[in-house]
Amino acid sequence: MARIGIFDSGSGGLSVYRELVKLLPLEQYRYYADNSHCPYGEKSPLYIQRRARFITERFLDWKADIIVVACNTATAAAIATLRKEYPDVPFVGMEPAVKPAALGTETGVIGVLATAGTLKGSKYLNTRGLYESDVKIVEHVGQGFVELVERGILDGPEAEKTVKASLQPLLDAGADRIVLGCTHYPFLKPVIERLSGPGVQVIDPAPAVARQTLRILQDCGVATGIGPFSIILEASGSTEPLNRIFELI
Numbered sequence: 380m381a382r383i384g385i386f387d388s389g390s391g392g393l394s395v396y397r398e399l400v401k402l403l404p405l406e407q408y409r410y411y412a413d414n415s416h417c418p419y420g421e422k423s424p425l426y427i428q429r430r431a432r433f434i435t436e437r438f439l440d441w442k443a444d445i446i447v448v449a450c451n452t453a454t455a456a457a458i459a460t461l462r463k464e465y466p467d468v469p470f471v472g473m474e475p476a477v478k479p480a481a482l483g484t485e486t487g488v489i490g491v492l493a494t495a496g497t498l499k500g501s502k503y504l505n506t507r508g509l510y511e512s513d514v515k516i517v518e519h520v521g522q523g524f525v526e527l528v529e530r531g532i533l534d535g536p537e538a539e540k541t542v543k544a545s546l547q548p549l550l551d552a553g554a555d556r557i558v559l560g561c562t563h564y565p566f567l568k569p570v571i572e573r574l575s576g577p578g579v580q581v582i583d584p585a586p587a588v589a590r591q592t593l594r595i596l597q598d599c600g601v602a603t604g605i606g607p608f609s610i611i612l613e614a615s616g617s618t619e620p621l622n623r624i625f626e627l628i
C-alpha cells in the first residue's frame with residue numbers, strides 16, 4: 380500500500396485525486412488544501428516555496444511514499460527547489476498539456492488557460508518554445524476561476540459570465556484546443572465545453588499525471604493495490620470548500 384500526499388492551494392488538486400484514485404483505488408491518501416494562502420496565482424515563487432516546504436514536511440512526518448504537487452502554479456514555482464532539498468522523495472508535478480493540444484489542433488491555434496504564475500514560469504515557457512513555431516499559442520489567465528471553484532460555484536449564470544470573459548479571446552483567436560493549465564479549472568469543464576461549442580476539445584492533464592504517479596511508484600518498488608483505501612482531507616483554512624468538492628467527486 381502506497382502513501383500518497385497531494386497538495387494544492389485549495390480544492391483544485393481534487394481534480395488530480397479523482398484520476399489517481401481510479402488508477403490506484405487501494406492506497407492511503409492525504410490531501411492538503413493550502414486555502415488560507417489561496418490563490419497562489421499572484422504570489423511570489425519564494426512565498427510558494429515556503430508553503431510547499433511546510434506541506435512536504437507534514438507529508439514526510441506521515442511517511443508519504445510520493446508527493447503529488449497537484450497545482451500547476453506550485454509546480455512552476457517550487458518543484459525544482461523541492462527536488463533539490465529532498466532528493467530522496469519522489470515528486471510528481473503538473474504541466475499544461477501543450478503537447479497533445481499542439482499535435483491535435485486542426486486550426487493551428489491552441490489556447491492555454493492558467494494562472495499568471497504558471498504562464499510566467501520557465502517550465503511552461505520552455506514547453507511553449509518547443510511548439511510555437513508549429514502552432515499559434517494564445518494564453519489567458521482564468522480570471523476568477525479559482526475563486527468560483529473555492530466557493531463551490533461550478534455552473535450557472537455567474538460561472539458562465541466569469542468563464543466567458545477569459546475563454547472568449549482564445550476562441551476568437553481560432554483555438555480548437557483549450558488546455559486547462561490549472562487544477563481548479565477541470566471543475567468548470569462542463570461550462571468551458573458548453574461555451575466553446577462542439578468543434579473545440581478541452582484538455583485536462585490529470586489522467587496523464589495519474590499514470591505518471593503509478594509509473595514512479597512502480598519504479599521505486601512501492602507495493603500498490605493491497606489496501607485498505609483511506610483518505611485524510613486537511614486544509615490550512617476552512618475544510619468546508621474542500622468537503623463540498625470532495626462530495627461532488
Ligand code: DGL
Nearest residue numbers: 388418419420451452562
Ligand atoms: N490549482 C492551482 C493551479 O493549478 C492554483 C491556483 C491558484 O491558487 O491560483 O495552478
